[in-house]
Amino acid sequence: MLKKDQTYISELKHHVGKEVTVKGWLYNSRSSGKIHFLQVRDGTGIVQAVGVKNELPEPIFELAGKLTQESSIIVKGIVREDKRASSGFELTLTDVKLLQLVADYPISHQSTHGPAFLMDNRHLWLRSKKQHATLRVRAEIVKAIRDYFDSNGYVLMDAPILTPAACEGTTNLFEVGYFDEKAYLSQSGQLYGEVGAMAFGKVYVFGPTFRAEKSKTRKHLTEFWMVEPEIAYADLDDVMNVAEEFITFIVHRVLENRKEELKTLERNTAPLEKINAPFPRISYDEAVELIKKAGLPFEYGNDFGAPDEEAISKNFDKPVMVHRYPLAIKAFYMKQDPEHLDKALCVDVLAPEGIGEIIGGGQRADDLEYLEKKIAEHGLPRKAFEWYLDLRKYGTVPHGGFGLGVERAVSWICGSEHVRETIPFARMLNRLYP
């Protein structure tokens, strides 16, 4: 409980006609000489405070006129409804107290700054309208993810970040000195999620994951958040059923609760309104046909690149679920399709609007001997996987799950140009600051 001497802008609707105290910062201002219009932000919104010369004590009016962008201020004013205002309200200014007059705030509303400059000033850039809106959508998506799993009987299972072994091989791993040992930052919590599925039936792992990839695309971060449900006694169809219900839930939650933010982001929500389960399901083979039909060169058996994914997904106005990729290009833990021995019981979900893969998952290999063979084939250190093999030794069952990258989901739903704007502090090949 906070002290009652402050009203948040998001709460102004409860105080119409009354004097309130807003504690915040000057976002922007203009003046007609006799009237100052102050755009005040407090993190929950922006409200215009109108200061009229002959209604205010002279020093207050003067102070209101010399405030600079991001100066910290405490303003008092009477709340008035105003349909034209984006917040729906305006303040008739009665008092201003200045905490700090700011000189030379680096990110002005007038000039345009390049991405490197903005990312160097990410700690300030977050105060800007669009960045602010994107991160509020992110918070809503994270909450929707947790609500979906919590309310459907999944137990949260935090996987370790410091791991002795690599989930998908040892390339692209960040190495950490762990006292006298070596550890690696987790690329995925899935293998630990499988432990959880055997103990709790249904679990979800949700935390940061790391890939030391030297990619410099607009889709790659070296540190990103991933949510990974894992379900005992689930097959590939179950995994696809959950994936489509889950994505539908998230998209509609954001459409419902973050209208204002999507408007700020100028996001056309029409394509999002169409996202409803069931999603189209096509096999890898059928997807390859779509690529060929689009006239792209593609060698059967390869994984899809970004242009291939786009060629596939543009045929649908919903996410498309591509299942049964060649076993040879997939991770060691994938279950072999008993009906097509060269295929894996896996699925990638490709989002529309050129976003590409947002989910990868499938059914896991549950046979001990098969998995032992695969670990050897992939040249992985058997000793580090003993615990994982134990899951196939002691009560193995069919099971599966998937992983959703949070930043790609935010990027899709917000319509962000670059994934770096979807996380408070992006980490990329050349970006470790601030």
Place this chain on the structure above:
Amino acid sequence: MLKKDQTYISELKHHVGKEVTVKGWLYNSRSSGKIHFLQVRDGTGIVQAVGVKNELPEPIFELAGKLTQESSIIVKGIVREDKRASSGFELTLTDVKLLQLVADYPISHQSTHGPAFLMDNRHLWLRSKKQHATLRVRAEIVKAIRDYFDSNGYVLMDAPILTPAACEGTTNLFEVGYFDEKAYLSQSGQLYGEVGAMAFGKVYVFGPTFRAEKSKTRKHLTEFWMVEPEIAYADLDDVMNVAEEFITFIVHRVLENRKEELKTLERNTAPLEKINAPFPRISYDEAVELIKKAGLPFEYGNDFGAPDEEAISKNFDKPVMVHRYPLAIKAFYMKQDPEHLDKALCVDVLAPEGIGEIIGGGQRADDLEYLEKKIAEHGLPRKAFEWYLDLRKYGTVPHGGFGLGVERAVSWICGSEHVRETIPFARMLNRLYP
């Protein structure tokens, strides 16, 4: 949505009198020769399935009799209410399908195993009743934490794990090779939370944090989860108000929703029922008096050790909030108390029952010059903190927050002996596996 051919044990109450299919594992069993009693677990609970010889086909009855611990099985049975059963229900067995007969499951109900063995087999130990209960309480606490902040207007703000600088100095840091640079694993998201408070008013950071401490106590992990709210325009009193309301909320949420688990853990809930805001607030000086009254040797000006904290907290049956420690022993970012220049506007919350500190927080230094001086005094690299100093250059305001260590909170509420049982996969000085 999952296929309907499976009923979870937690849902049996909706199927009384009907035949259901439970997919799980054998937890335990006994037999009278003519009746087999199978304890079946599926992750959501344990139910007894009773197989009567002359009511079952011979091969089914025989199979039921030879099942071993953790064998994976699909059982069918009729749901009957049974007040004596811990789940409230029993199954009259009609069918058993065996997926895998397990030989030599390492963790038997009969023998007692040492902690090193159990931790080596953590991936299996999680299936045991008490570990299972502890992690369900953990999940409930995490949800309570998020619900508290989400419903009180805080925006979730994920801080980076890979950081260029150290929050509280460079000792006890894990170093990571970051392409051609060096990075450190985050010890705390607080400094980034302060960025968030200036952009969103109220935020909370919630994620894993890392300390490369060589401590081998029952309270230390090298990787642990921490939640850190940060509030613009808050002073020390506000921080203490939020802390006591927050802790009260969490404790009562667990008491309400996790009764069964607390019973499994044999947790005496009477001390927890007493946890209600307001909490006692005493100064460091008053706390020192309590230590001296308890007859412990203590040099004024030092930080409290575990025995000191116990001597303080045993005077209260609620968490006690100790504020205004000597500035000299606190981190560089603490605000100096203007009324006692040798003290910091900080607070530690000490939980009762000998648990010790579960929260540390306070008001942050908001004056640029003061903070510059402190960074120099602490020998920290100024360049790495430029962004943090910008928060004092561009619209500085009073602000504060705190950090709660999730594992210590779980340990307190569950009454765990060792913090290693409060996280799925503990990381400690000599523990990086599984």
